[in-house]
Amino acid sequence: MTFIERLKERVGISASGLEKRKTVTFGDAAAVADGRFWSMMSVLTLAMAWYVGSALGWVNPIFWPSPASVWDQFISISGEGYRNFSLWEHVWASLYRILVGFSLGCLIGIPLGFAMGLSKVVRGCFDPIVEFFRPIPPLAFIPLVIIWSGIGERSKILLLFFAALWIMVIAARAGVGSVKLSKIHAAYSLGASKKQILWHVILPNSLPEIFTGMRVAMGVCWGTVVAAELVAAESGVGYMIMVASKFLSTDIVVLGVIIVGLIGYGIDILMRKLEAKLIPWKGKA
């Protein structure tokens, strides 16, 4: 047994028996899926490099701060706040915008996508609109929403609504399209009405696609809100980063970036957990 194998066993992340016995791993995705050991190693190495590099003064702290100063800023900002708002208020401001914009996008987008999947007329009418707006990056609308409603909450929420809307429309439309005709036929032969088929067959059948859409939309919204706050805002994580950069407070900028990354990652994990819980049949049909 190699040193690495022993180490893996020590921390309890040894590969399963089957994976260990495989002689062909190059090209077998399952055989290389478990890279937890290397994930730990890479994170540890990066952290070490950061720590050692700044301790030895390899980079000017204006360009890249030391871990200690980022940590100090984290402590001080969570306590005293930054620019009238505490750290948590900045985070919450960003999250709140996403939640509202994303929810509105789902609320309008999912029914619209369903209607497009179920009716030739609706599909025909909305197809060109959806196909036109879909490829436009939401950030391209920032100037427009600022003209319409300034730099307050409304403009951000409008922007995020827009970002989520098309993704959800397309996800819901794809969800309707994915239902096997034999399921629909079976439901009719079991005496279900159109309305019942919508609620009891088409809707649950499309949940996997809708959930995938939600995950994508959440990611896009998070990216969009931070970018929008960088352009114009009075609070939020993006705003914090933008102001700090004007004062060359690189430690706060980096702190903000780390927070953005962690929250984005957290949202995705949360969505995956939710998906596994709510749609256990996904991929098993």
Add this chain to the structure above:
Amino acid sequence: MSELVVNNVSMIFDTPDGGTVEALRDLSFNLKQGELLSILGPSGCGKSTLLNIIAGFLAPTAGTVHMDSRELHGPGADRGMVFQQGALFEWLSVAENIGFGLTMQGRPKHEIRQTVNHLLETVGLRDFGNKAVYELSGGMQQRVALARCLANDPDIILMDEPLGALDALTREKMQGLVLKLWKETGKTIILITHSVEEALFLGEKLFVMAPRPGRIHKEYSLPFAEAGLTQDPREIRASTAFVEKREEILSMIWEMEEQIMGTAEV
């Protein structure tokens, strides 16, 4: 007592290249309550089309389908369907799948539970009611599909290659189950298959269909299904009468296939 009457049914499809396919030409037959009909034929001879017309998912270009004196338009709970696979609802448990029809009709909960439990027993899935359907094997899933169809107490059960995706052993077991259900429920059953053995074993009546245009090429009345209720199925399959019929039909279908290949080459 209800009788299915298929009267001069024709079906012509438009194809994407602007041509037409005559999937069925002038097909007529009657099926009395409790009869078991199997339909056999090379692929593309219109078997599924016929079943979809009877089920009400397709309107024939000519002809009618009646249940007694009532002309059929569109699907209904009086005709149950069993598909090859993938027609179960993965988001529902086995029991909820079986009770789906009754739930949709708003029947009382205790009645649904009673029917479902009875059917779970009938199809040999007594302890599987709370399982998810995707946890079951292919054969068990088809048992659920049969039970779901029976729960509605339809007049007639339409099956489109219901056992086609199963391995040979499971398939034989399921054939036994179909016979058992046929006997116990007295339902009219139409079963499409591409297996000659299955068609012989599961058909009181057997239609061999021919393609281009799709039509009934030959009709048989067979003793094997009836015998299968009491005798060992393996003995029946090995009997001279069975083997003779099988060879006769096999060479008939081979001939058709050769003709298809011949015309395709031209």
